[in-house]
Amino acid sequence: MATISDLPEDVLVELLSLLPARDLLRACRLVCSQWRDVVDLATLWKRKCQREGFYVQSLDRSIADWKVFYLLCKLKRNLIKNPRAEENFTHWKLDQNGGDMWKIEDLPGPLGKELPDSEVHKYFVTSFGPCFKSQLITLQEEGYWNELMDEKRPEIVVKDWYAARFDCGCRYELRVRLLSENYIVLEEFCPEPVVIEQWSDAMWREISHTFSNYPAGVRYIWFQHGGQDTQFWAGWYGIRVTNSSITIGPQTLKANEDTI
Incomplete structure (x- = not known):
């Protein structure tokens, strides 16, 4: 009986790229050595970048670690709280x-x-x-x-x-x-x-x-x-x-x- 582990690597990459990063790193990567290797693939994280709009083709050659690139893009936001005085002086x-x-x-x-x-x-x-x-x-x-x-x-x-x-x-x-x-x-x-x-x-x-x-x-x-x-x-x-x-x-x- 065929299982998900029997899927070709490119199909498994496509499926796993649909999952949240937290699940990939904390759960999927621990399932077996095959899933660990797939989760560690640059192609999986590059695919996630493409799915979520973080991918820019001109950056291809300058990105050494697509996983870190994805995680930083996902985290990126303004770390200053109440920057526009909308909450009086709260957080300052x-x-x-x-x-x-x-x-x-x-x-x-x-x-x-x-x-x-x-x-x-x-x-x-x-x-x-x-x-x-x-x-x-x-x-x-x-x-x-x-x-x-x-x-x-x-x-x-x-x-x-x-x-x-x-x-x-x-x-x-x-x-x-x-x-x-x-x-x-x-x-x-x-x-x-x-x-x-x-x-x-x-x-x-x-x-x-x-x-x-x-x-x-x-x-x-x-x-x-x-x-x-x-x-x-x-x-x-x-x-x-x-x-x-x-x-x-x-x-x-x-x-x-x-x-x-």
């Missing part, structure tokens, strides 16, 4: 809350401009004293296991949006750290502060940075941004920030590019 630690303190306003705000992303409706705004807020991301809690971070070193992409209001100058600062289990700084992105003069165009600008080939041992990512106005006016005339993001994904050919 207010490290400094100077002047009249942090505030949330609706776009475009007084003497401001709309953000290019029409899905963003709110932003955080600083005052005349230093205002900084941060988040600490625990990678294991987000599904990124230690061996993955140490051996594959997936790209960590940081993005943030900032803007001034037309009638007041302000200062913007960003600091992102990759931390070890003991909170030792393994790598840091800390660009020079951006100072925007009074009577600017009030346009929203994006800053981005990609961490790649960083040291082994990264267990946390610490993100902090903020600033203040440069004319010390009472109220909320300082830098505006929103739509922050940290994503982790497969290596690409565009690593180590910073844009401001």
Whole structure:
């Protein structure tokens, strides 16, 4: 009597590629040596990438491990919580809350401009004293296991949006750290502060940075941004920030590019 084990390998690959990755790795791979070998095939994970829209033909030659590529694509999402001020200050630690303190306003705000992303409706705004807020991301809690971070070193992409209001100058600062289990700084992105003069165009600008080939041992990512106005006016005339993001994904050919 024929069984599923008698199926040709290509048919078995097609069938198993329909199953969730968790089932493949935790159950199917343990059934027998034949299933283990099939689950380990690059063709199976490449097929899953094709099924779920992660496959790009131009990447064929640059992907060393299709299983890791699939898992990273599946995990990829914004690790910053409440990046658009839709939940007040939930998930943010207010490290400094100077002047009249942090505030949330609706776009475009007084003497401001709309953000290019029409899905963003709110932003955080600083005052005349230093205002900084941060988040600490625990990678294991987000599904990124230690061996993955140490051996594959997936790209960590940081993005943030900032803007001034037309009638007041302000200062913007960003600091992102990759931390070890003991909170030792393994790598840091800390660009020079951006100072925007009074009577600017009030346009929203994006800053981005990609961490790649960083040291082994990264267990946390610490993100902090903020600033203040440069004319010390009472109220909320300082830098505006929103739509922050940290994503982790497969290596690409565009690593180590910073844009401001």
